[in-house]
Amino acid sequence: MAKKFFVKRAEVSNEGFRYRGLTSTRLENLTDAIFGFAITLLVIASQVPKTYVELQASMYSFIGFVFCIMLLLGLWNNHNSFFLHYGLQDKITKTLNFLFLFVLLFYVYPLKYLFSYLGTSIYARIMLSLGDNSEALRLVIGDLQGASMDSAQWKDLMIRFGLGLFFMYLFMFLMHLNALKRKVALELSLREVFITKTFIQAFAILIGITIVSMLIVILFGGESAAISGFAYLLVPVLLLTHRSYRNKKMKSLFDD
Structure with a gap:
């Protein structure tokens, strides 16, 4: 019985998502x-x-x-x-x-x-x-x-940093969106479709934060580089809020 338990844990996530890879x-x-x-x-x-x-x-x-x-x-x-x-x-x-x-x-x-x-x-x-x-x-x-560094250099550096994160989060966002489009081929359950959508939402939040950070230095110059950097402190706050929401929503949809 113990062996079956560990096999099941290895093949399915704690949220009930069946691993396909x-x-x-x-x-x-x-x-x-x-x-x-x-x-x-x-x-x-x-x-x-x-x-x-x-x-x-x-x-x-x-x-x-x-x-x-x-x-x-x-x-x-x-x-x-x-x-x-x-x-x-x-x-x-x-x-x-x-x-x-x-x-x-x-x-x-x-x-x-x-x-x-x-x-x-x-x-x-x-x-x-x-x-x-x-x-x-x-x-x-x-x-x-x-x-x-002077103001112009700080502005350039924060934009470079933001662009790097923006594109990597964007590619992860698109990869999950592609997975959602293939839900029939992947045989995703309703629970798995919901979880996939929340993954997409999380990456959308991350993309939004990088845009906000870059806009700060674009609009207000390199003098606002510190504020631009502090914008990334929104990451744990918004992601934890989103996770709390998704857990409550998933419980109400699938565990009642």
Whole structure:
């Protein structure tokens, strides 16, 4: 009985969605390899420290590196969930997936630059407030001052960052929309159709947030870059609200 329970759990999600992509494909293997390569680029893009002070200074970028990895792993998890749920290998899915990977690789350096700058700035300010006056911190502050950007550059960077996220979320949105159009071929149940629609809605929310963020700097200039960045704090708020709504709706539709 225990064996049957674990098999069932492996084939059906907690929400009752039957997994159709339990077998890994060449397309998924290629995607995993490119995600791994993207993470590698985040590491090798940094210079190898030549002195111990430079090694200490490199630790100040740790926060930015963590945020980069979290974002990439979040994208990977969304991508993995799609293929696990639907297991599609049609031409539209392959084309959208290739476009997704292209943007991902192009997106790595703007992603690293932004998060490295912000993460290092935040950590340096924290250490300064704690009384740190080390040679490593002075080296970091000097690098930050040398990398200081003007208003036009901040505007350009936030637009580049937003466009990268916009297109990757858009491709995931279209992949789920394509899956919904193939609901008959995939034999999706009414519950699975509803869940698919909520996936589409979630990606629409993410796309909307990237648009809002870019519009802020487009309309108000690089001086509003901080506000543009804070717009992404809407992501957990709106997604949690949406998840709460979908869970209540699904319970009322299918569990009564």
